Amino acid sequence: MTGLALDHLTKVFQDGTDEVVAVDDISLEIGDGEFLVVVGPSGCGKSTTLRMVAGLETVTRGEIRLGDRVINDEKPQNRDIAMVFQSYALYPHMSVRGNMSFGLEESTDMPDAEISERVEDVATMMGIGDLLDRKPTELSGGQQQRVALGRAIVRDPEVFLMDEPLSNLDAKLRSQMRTELQRLQEDLDVTTMYVTHDQTEAMTMGDRIAILDGGELQQIATPLECYHAPANRFVAGFIGEPSMNFLDMRVDGAALVSDEFTYPLGEAVRGSLGDATDVVLGVRPEAVAIRGETGGEHGYETVVDVVEPMGNENTVYLQFEGTAEPLVATTSGMRRITEGETVVAHIPEDAIHVFDAPTGHALHNRRIEDAERTDITLD
Amino acid sequence: MSDATASEPSAESEQESADPASRSRWWSVSASRVVLYGALLAIMGVFLVPIETGLVTSVKTNPTGVSETLPYLPPPPEYFTLEKWEQAFDRLARGMVNSALYSIPATVLSAFAGSLTAYGITQARWKERYKALLLALFVAGIFIPYQAVLVPLSRFWSTYAPLEDWLAVLWVIGIDNDYAGLVELSVTHIAYGIPICTVLFRSYYKNMSIEMVESARLDGASLRRVYRRIILPLSTPMFAVVLIYQFTQIWNDLLFALILVSSESSEAAPVTLILAGLGQSLEGADFPLRMAGAFIAALPTLAVYVMFGEEFAEGVAS
Numbered sequence: 001m002t003g004l005a006l007d008h009l010t011k012v013f014q015d016g017t018d019e020v021v022a023v024d025d026i027s028l029e030i031g032d033g034e035f036l037v038v039v040g041p042s043g044c045g046k047s048t049t050l051r052m053v054a055g056l057e058t059v060t061r062g063e064i065r066l067g068d069r070v071i072n073d074e075k076p077q078n079r080d081i082a083m084v085f086q087s088y089a090l091y092p093h094m095s096v097r098g099n100m101s102f103g104l105e106e107s108t109d110m111p112d113a114e115i116s117e118r119v120e121d122v123a124t125m126m127g128i129g130d131l132l133d134r135k136p137t138e139l140s141g142g143q144q145q146r147v148a149l150g151r152a153i154v155r156d157p158e159v160f161l162m163d164e165p166l167s168n169l170d171a172k173l174r175s176q177m178r179t180e181l182q183r184l185q186e187d188l189d190v191t192t193m194y195v196t197h198d199q200t201e202a203m204t205m206g207d208r209i210a211i212l213d214g215g216e217l218q219q220i221a222t223p224l225e226c227y228h229a230p231a232n233r234f235v236a237g238f239i240g241e242p243s244m245n246f247l248d249m250r251v252d253g254a255a256l257v258s259d260e261f262t263y264p265l266g267e268a269v270r271g272s273l274g275d276a277t278d279v280v281l282g283v284r285p286e287a288v289a290i291r292g293e294t295g296g297e298h299g300y301e302t303v304v305d306v307v308e309p310m311g312n313e314n315t316v317y318l319q320f321e322g323t324a325e326p327l328v329a330t331t332s333g334m335r336r337i338t339e340g341e342t343v344v345a346h347i348p349e350d351a352i353h354v355f356d357a358p359t360g361h362a363l364h365n366r367r368i369e370d371a372e373r374t375d376i377t378l379d
Numbered sequence: 380m381s382d383a384t385a386s387e388p389s390a391e392s393e394q395e396s397a398d399p400a401s402r403s404r405w406w407s408v409s410a411s412r413v414v415l416y417g418a419l420l421a422i423m424g425v426f427l428v429p430i431e432t433g434l435v436t437s438v439k440t441n442p443t444g445v446s447e448t449l450p451y452l453p454p455p456p457e458y459f460t461l462e463k464w465e466q467a468f469d470r471l472a473r474g475m476v477n478s479a480l481y482s483i484p485a486t487v488l489s490a491f492a493g494s495l496t497a498y499g500i501t502q503a504r505w506k507e508r509y510k511a512l513l514l515a516l517f518v519a520g521i522f523i524p525y526q527a528v529l530v531p532l533s534r535f536w537s538t539y540a541p542l543e544d545w546l547a548v549l550w551v552i553g554i555d556n557d558y559a560g561l562v563e564l565s566v567t568h569i570a571y572g573i574p575i576c577t578v579l580f581r582s583y584y585k586n587m588s589i590e591m592v593e594s595a596r597l598d599g600a601s602l603r604r605v606y607r608r609i610i611l612p613l614s615t616p617m618f619a620v621v622l623i624y625q626f627t628q629i630w631n632d633l634l635f636a637l638i639l640v641s642s643e644s645s646e647a648a649p650v651t652l653i654l655a656g657l658g659q660s661l662e663g664a665d666f667p668l669r670m671a672g673a674f675i676a677a678l679p680t681l682a683v684y685v686m687f688g689e690e691f692a693e694g695v696a697s
Contacts, residue, residue, distance in 0.1 A: 107599025
């Protein structure tokens with residue numbers, strides 16, 4: 001087993017005379033046995049990055065290292081990497097057994113008996129032992145997915161690459177496979193790079209997540225760090241559902257001011273802003289508390305616009321007077337809030353994030369310890 | 380209220396079916412059907428009449444049967460004979476063997492070469508610009524008419540590639556040296572067939588899952604192994620299309636045979652060459668013999684179609 005390192009990896013596509021930078025100077029390291037999820041909106045370069053690691057795209061600049069070995073110019077078949085594709089890419093004319101043995105037959109000179117034994121072991125582990133003689137077209141989507149995974153596992157590669165492997169499954173099966181895949185990766189302890197656009201998959205599966213946008217690496221950190229201490233406004237908005245509220249503000253003395261309200265800041269937060277003038281105030285919906293009457297310095301009168309009951313919680317869209325931009329808050333599902341009601345939205349200072357408006361960089365983040373403390377007090 | 384809305388349409392439709400106006404509509408639908416089926420039958424007739432005429436002519440005696448019986452209808456017993464079929468078979472048997480000798484290898488090799496080339500310009504990875512250029516050349520190749528290459532072709536085989544000299548060892552062991560013409564025909568048809576085969580296979584391979592091929596590459600298979608184990612087994616339907624098409628083209632070709640073998644009296648004369656002169660004499664054409672000969676010469680192409688029919692349908696549909 002070995003780790004995988006990308007060093008200043010860049011991919012430029014030539015589109016006629018135009019150059020399109022798909023992957024822009026990405027450096028990251030995936031430790032031995034680590035599960036890294038690469039996440040971002042479509043077109044952010046995550047799949048291109050994965051395909052470069054697989055050897056399916058050439059590298060424009062930079063280096064890909066597997067252990068100590070630079071594999072930039074290695075052919076895909078010599079990289080000892082297994083990839084699971086979104087479409088599963090099973091060989092339609094071969095049985096499940098044929099699909100799973102293909103890799104071992106092509107890449108090793110293992111005797112047939114041993115191949116057959118390994119295929120059967122993995123098939124049993126994946127719960128497809130009784131499907132070995134079927135053709136892919138005779139299998140359900142979930143079963144095909146298992147065959148695709150099994151085909152990668154049986155090769156016992158240095159690295160697993162997965163390109164949105166769960167996105168063709170229905171919602172229920174997807175969450176089931178998510179758990180299974182996570183358990184499997186833990187058992188096998190193989191370095192894994194997993195690409196998805198789904199932030200739930202990113203948050204739940206990864207040891208760490210790498211967030212990409214516009215071909216650039218925005219942040220690479222543990223899921224909790226990305227959630228509580230986003231490096232910039234993009235990460236803050238991308239991770240979390242419903243996404244973080246952003247309010248454009250000006251720094252005015254020791255307070256943030258907008259047309260609708262003034263948000264006084266404590267000394268610590270004010271200090272971290274430096275000499276920034278235009279900032280964005282960020283607050284997660286679950287940090288906004290809804291109260292009946294004004295209280296404390298960070299409570300603001302708002303009108304309830306829409307309430308979306310989700311069962312366990314309600315998503316409430318609040319409006320400051322005279323603006324269209326809603327402030328989203330989540331409350332307990334049992335709480336009765338009616339549309340049109342005037343309520344007080346309390347935005348606690350220990351839960352706010354402040355981003356520099358021109359660059360989007362985080363100037364101040366909520367501290368994880370603070371997040372922990374509020375959780376405990378809520379219990 | 381919901382009851383009322385639900386019952387409304389059904390009441391309406393009952394009324395409609397009792398209404399004389401809707402009955403006339405039933406008639407008009409039926410009339411259009413009659414016209415449609417009539418037209419279809421007429422078209423079928425147009426296609427079948429030549430075959431039917433040929434068949435009935437082939438079993439008439441010559442010349443009395445042809446001149447004294449009604450055309451399009453089977454002959455009365457006194458004018459009926461199968462003799463022409465026997466004659467035609469005797470005359471054509473040598474040609475059938477000769478045609479098979481070059482048609483079968485030419486068909487198989489041009490299909491295989493087309494498949495390989497198409498694989499190279501679709502799934503193999505090199506500059507798209509060069510692929511497009513190569514494809515343009517192949518497409519252009521399809522449109523070169525046979526007539527345009529006749530002179531260069533005969534010059535090529537007589538001056539630049541004198542096969543007859545190169546294969547001299549064969550003539551020594553007793554094979555007629557006209558058979559050099561069959562090798563020339565075979566090679567010429569392979570060369571002429573590669574462009575159309577390539578273009579047909581290309582559109583088929585273009586639609587194949589790229590991820591599947593990439594997956595095979597990652598599984599450790601080389602480009603050659605991917606072709607052998609993934610692409611080739613999946614190409615069966617397209618091979619059926621190409622084999623049927625190519626075989627019919629090559630088997631039925633007369634022009635190249637005329638140029639490269641030239642004489643129907645030659646030991647190596649292909650079936651089309653013999654057929655062209657069959658039943659022609661100073662006394663006039665022996666139509667029954669010509670018809671019987673045409674049917675016999677067409678049998679192999681029919682057989683190929685029947686053999687690959689199922690895959691052909693699948694390949695055309697994809």
